[in-house]
Amino acid sequence: MSPPCFLRCDDVVEPGPGFDRAALLTERTGLPCVLSVIPLRADARLVDAVRELSRRTPAPLWVAQHGTDHRNRAPLGHNKDEFGDDADHLQRLAQGKNWLESHFADHFLNVYVPPWNRVTDKSRRLTRLAGFSEISTFALPSQAAPWDVTVEVQAQYRPPMLREAAELRALLTAYQGGGIMVHPVVMTDDEANLLADLLSDLPARRRGVSLPNS
Secondary structure, eight states: OOOOEEEEEEEEOSSSHHHHHHHHHHHHHOOOEEEEEOGGGOOTTHHHHHHHHHHHOOSOEEEEEEOSSOOOOSOTTSOOOSSTTOSOHHHHHHHHHHHHHHHOTTTEEEEEEOGGGOOOHHHHHHHHHTTOOEEOOBOOGGGOOTTOEEEEOEEETTTTEEOOHHHHHHHHHSOOSEEEEEOGGGSOHHHHHHHHHHHHTSOGGGTOOOOOOO
C-alpha cells in the first residue's frame, strides 16, 4: 500500500509571504498540510494565521514541531545537527513542544520534524523522552513511515531554487505517495503557483489516502 499524500511545509515561523505560499499550496491543491513550525523562533501572530487558514481550507491542517530553534550545534566538519553536545536539548524540546501544544491544541501533531531531516540515535532517544510519537524524515517510498517525506521539490535551499518544471513533472509522475517537502519561505510566488498547478494534477487515488492520528 502506498503511503498517504500530504504537503510538509518546513521552516514556518510567522505570518507573511512564506506562510501565504504554504496557504496557497494547500488551498489550491486540496492536499492535507503539515506546517513544520520552529517553536523557539515562532511569532505569536502565527496562531491566528493558522486558525484563519483552517477556516478557509477543507483539507486537514496540522502543526508539527520542527526542531527547537533550528540552529546547527554540530562540531565543525560534522553533519548539521541541532542537538550537538550542549546539555539543554531536552529542555529546549520540551519548551518548544509545550508552546505548540498550548497555542495549537486543535491542530498540534505529535510528530517531530528534525531540521535537515537529520535523525540519529541521540535524537530518537531525546524525542521519545520528550513525548513525541513519531519522527518525520526523508525516506524512499518503499520504506516510508506514514509521516515521512519522499519528494523534495527544491533543488537546493541556499540560494533557493525550485526544480525545473520538466524535472518536477517527472518526479510527480513517478510519485508513489508520501510527504512532499516544501520550503515556502524561500520560494517565489511564481514558483508556488507553478507547484500548485503541478500538484493539482496528482491522480486522485494518491491524494485521498487517509493519514493516521498522532
